[in-house]
Amino acid sequence: xxxxxxxxxxxxxxxxxxxxxxxxxxxxxxxxxxxxxxxxxxxxxxxxxxxxxxxxxxxxxxxxxxxxxxxxxxxxxxxxxxxxxxxxxxxxxxxxxxxxxxxxxxxxxxxxxxxxxxxxxxxxxxxxxxxxxxxxxxxxxxxxxxxxxxxxxxxxxxxxxxxxxxxxxxxxxxxxxxxxxxxxxxxxxxxxxxxxxxxxxxxxxxxxxxxxxx
Numbered sequence: 186x187x188x189x190x191x192x193x194x195x196x197x198x199x200x201x202x203x204x205x206x207x208x209x210x211x212x213x214x215x216x217x218x219x220x221x222x223x224x225x226x227x228x229x230x231x232x233x234x235x236x237x238x239x240x241x242x243x244x245x246x247x248x249x250x251x252x253x254x255x256x257x258x259x260x261x262x263x264x265x266x267x268x269x270x271x272x273x274x275x276x277x278x279x280x281x282x283x284x285x286x287x288x289x290x291x292x293x294x295x296x297x298x299x300x301x302x303x304x305x306x307x308x309x310x311x312x313x314x315x316x317x318x319x320x321x322x323x324x325x326x327x328x329x330x331x332x333x334x335x336x337x338x339x340x341x342x343x344x345x346x347x348x349x350x351x352x353x354x355x356x357x358x359x360x361x362x363x364x365x366x367x368x369x370x371x372x373x374x375x376x377x378x379x380x381x382x383x384x385x386x387x388x389x390x391x392x393x394x395x396x397x398x399x
Contacts, residue, residue: 186253186254186256186296186299186300186340186341186344186365186369187244187254187278187281187282187287187288187296188288188289188292188295188296188344188347188348189288189289189292190289190290190291190292191289191353192289192292192348192351192353192354193291193292193295193347193348193351193353193354194351194352194353195291197295197347197350197351198291198292198294198295199294200294201292201294201295201297201298201347202293202294203294204294204298204302205293205294205295205297205298205301205302206294208271208298208302209271209272209275209297209301209302212267212268212269212271212272213268213272215268216268216269216272219268221266221268221269221396226265226269226396229264229265229394229396230265230269230272230273233260233261233264233265233273234261234273234274234276234277236257237256237257237260237261237273237274237277238277238280238281240254240255240257241254241255241256241257241277241281241287242254242281242285242287243255244287253368253369253372255337255372255375255376255379256274256300256304256336256337256340256376257274257277257376257380258270258274258300258301258303258304258305258307258308258336258337258340259304259305259307259308259309259311259312259329259332259333259336259337259376259377259380260308260329260333260379260380260383260384261273261274261305262305262306262308262309262312262332262336262397263308263309263312263329263332263380263384263395263397264384264387264394264395264396264397265396265397266309266396266397267305267306267309267397269396270301270305270309271301271302271305272301274297274300274301274304274305275297275301278293278296278297278300278301279293282296295344295347298343299340299341299343299344299347300340303336303339303340303343304336304337304339304340305336307332307335307336307339307340308332308333308335308336308380309332309397310332311328311331311332311335311336312325312328312329312331312332312384312397313328313397314328315327315328315331315332316328320388320398322385322388322389325381325384325385325388326381326382326384326385327381329377329380329381329383329384329385330377330378330380330381331377332377332380333373333376333377333378333379333380333381334370334373334374334376334377335373336373337369337372337373337376338366338369338370338373340369341365341366341368341369341370342362342365342366342369344365345358345361345362345363345364345365345366346358346361346362348361349361349362
């Protein structure tokens with residue numbers, strides 16, 4: 186899902202950069218207002234970012250010139266809350282882009298939008314909806330699973346639209362969206378299960394680590 190340089194036209198790159206910067210700026214403001222930038226939270230954010238970084242480095246190529254990999258946005262959102270989670274995934278994407286050349290600099294805005302904003306927010310929202318009235322292990326598992334599955338699926342669809350609507354990309358959205366959406370929906374089952382199992386385990390062994398439920 187890391188879009189490389191040359192896949193998006195300048196307009197799409199600019200628009201996604203503006204949206205991503207605005208969302209991250211708003212997230213930072215809210216996190217500061219709620220006093221979330223504590224030493225404990227920053228330590229957890231750093232450790233979780235490192236784990237997600239390692240998971241995202243596993244890539245599978247897909248037809249149409251892109252690839253498939255785990256994201257971890259829903260997991261970060263459930264453990265850290267949506268505002269800190271955006272920065273956790275953003276740090277992962279920034280290091281991958283600047284150091285490992287995984288995803289382009291011109292397309293960093295799009296990659297942040299897809300993985301650090303859409304996936305994070307959707308995963309967090311689904312979890313909140315399913316656990317609003319009861320935080321039983323069953324509701325946690327279902328909410329985390331659906332958050333992981335739907336988050337990565339919608340992020341993949343958004344990625345498909347971005348590259349498919351860009352004249353610089355050789356294929357149209359009628360090819361890129363079905364490819365990205367269908368494959369990420371399949372991968373989403375695995376990501377959803379991993380997210381659900383990790384959240385259930387953490388809630389049972391160390392519930393204080395789930396910042397979003399404090």
